[in-house]
Amino acid sequence: MPVKSTFSTPQTIIGLPSQAFLLSLCKILAVAGLVLSSVSFFIINNPTCSQGSTIVTPLRKIFVPPPREYSVDPPPPTELHHLVFGLVGSAKAWPRRRHYIESWWIENLTRGYMFLDNPPTKELLPWPSTSPPFRVSEDNSETILQYTKQNNTMVRIARSLLEVFRQGDEGVRWFVMGDDDSIFFLENWIDVLRNYDHNKYVYIGGHSESVLPNFIHSFEMGFGGAGVAFSYPLAAAIVPRLDECIKRYPQLYAADQMWQSCCADIGVYLSAQKGIHQIDLHGDISGLLSAHPPAPLLSLHHPETVDPYFPTMNRRESVNHLMKASRVDQSRLLQQTVCYNRQNGWSFSVSWGYSVHIYESIYPKSILQKPLETFKPWVIKNIVPPFFIFNTRWPVRDPCLAPHVFYFESISEGADDLIVTTYSRHRPRGLPACLGSGNHSAEYVSNIRVFSSSSKLKGENRRECCDILRLDESNLVDIKYRQCLKDEVIG
Incomplete structure (x- = not known):
């Protein structure tokens, strides 16, 4: 018959819990820790719990690491290479109008294209490097004109936005559209566009000087001959749906009104800018040019419909003479x-x-x-x-x-x-x-x-x-x- 030992175990001598008890306690503490962590995470990240809670602040200090410091440099200011010009003209008018564009175009610096209705004839070739590279506009007869009775030239101008976008130039912030008989003042365009956020939908243009064209087309429209600017995101939003948009408004005649309607369809409205001059006028415009408002001169359109800017010169000489002053200080020009x-x-x-x-x-x-x-x-x-x-x-x-x-x-x-x-x-x-x-x-x-x-x-x-x-x-x-x-x- 075995004899029971009269010696006690260490646990019974000092009153320590048994191994089974310790194992159960560890399990309980582990489960409690998981529950507390889950509750804390919910409180910290739930906005309805975080407002006005006295618990959240100390919990955040314990469980939320301090935010990382990020150094994000602002984007560089807009420069000339961020602009791409989409200019529209005809092969027939090009010989007499090219000097308007060449008066402001800077070879190897300005980016853009001259969209012609027909390929240039051999008399126009080789194409000069002092002019924008030419492109021939796409045929609209199957895409648009068979569905509508719109004017072919106006549809061609409207679709030039699509065609210049498809050229795929890199680093574009703004597409500036205009006619071949417009004179642009590049430094002032850059200064003005710097005031806008090119990452947003932005549509910039000017009004006609005459009341009737605004009334006929729209006071909410930028007159495109003198220059209309589209931010890259806006152009990217318009281009995929441009053809359908043009067909949606068969009653519209003017290309710039088509653009305005397409912008309105996606909730974008005109940012009217002084200094964009459509020059829907006739005769001597010296009275207008002698009282320019305190805004940068951005463009002068229709030089062939008005008298020469300087009465002792012809139109070409007048444009070149005005550009002498613009090359020294565009910021004050005409003001x-x-x-x-x-x-x-x-x-x-x-x-x-x-x-x-x-x-x-x-x-x-x-x-x-x-x-x-x-x-x-x-x-x-x-x-x-x-x-x-x-x-x-x-x-x-x-x-x-x-x-x-x-x-x-x-x-x-x-x-x-x-x-x-x-x-x-x-x-x-x-x-x-x-x-x-x-x-x-x-x-x-x-x-x-x-x-x-x-x-x-x-x-x-x-x-x-x-x-x-x-x-x-x-x-x-x-x-x-x-x-x-x-x-x-x-x-």
Whole structure:
């Protein structure tokens, strides 16, 4: 018969739990840990629990690692290589219109294409490197025209957006569409497009100067001849559905109205931009160009429907002459600045790089900013006013109201980092002096020099003031630009 030992185990001596008990306790703690972790994760990541909870903050400190620091550099600013131009013209008109494009196109730097209706004839070949490379537009007879009665040329222009997109250029932020008879000012386009987010849907354009074309087509439409810009994402959204969109609106005649309708279908509306000039006008537009608003000059369309910009030159010479000033400082080109000579009672209106007007009376800027109506509306017959989308002044022969007109002659670099533009009298005014301001005639003035900073205008506040530096019995007047003082009243 076995004898029971009288010695106790260590657990019974010191009162420790048994191995079975310890194993059960470990299981319980493990399950509790899993439950607590799950509850904590739910509370931390559930927005309805995290608001106003006193539990969340300490739990986040325990269970959520600190956020990683990311260094994301902003995208570089828009440059010329981010733009691709889609220009539309005809092989027949190209010989007389190419110089308009070549006046602003920069060889090997500007990107884009010239879409022609037919292949260039042998007289046009070899194609010059000073012009955009040409492409022949696709035949629309099977894709569009057999389903609608739309104009072939307008459909071709509308589909040029699709065709320029399919060229597959890399790094494109903006597609700028326009006609072959438009003059673009590239530096100003870059400055303006930098104000928009190219990663979003953006549709930029300008209105017609005449009321009737806006009424007929749409006040929400960018007139495409003068230039319409589409951000890359917007173009990418329009292109796959462009043909169907064109067929959806068979009643539309104009290509730019087709674009506007397609943009509206996806909820995108026009960002109207001053400085895009459709020039739906006829005759002498010097009154308009001499009172440009404080906005960058972006384009001038229809040079063949108006008189030459400078009255002593033909159209081609006028364009090249204006581009002399634009190559030095596009930021100020045409923008109006006003200053006064109180002693003589004269007002000076300067359109930088284009003209200077002297009035023998004190005119407030609120009056001078209205263009002289030297031009006619796009449609002349059987229309009633208002003709234009802006206010105008009637040209008169009153010696106190009629200006002495001086046109841009030359440009050079002066001392102290200044640019000097010179303006010469066009012709004698042929009127007596204004008696109301003291009988001080400006007829003796033959030349005006304007001194402006070599620093370009930047930002939205483009207002500048000027002072008369020299005004004596000689035939020369000197004007110097300067920054306007805070809250300075011009006039």
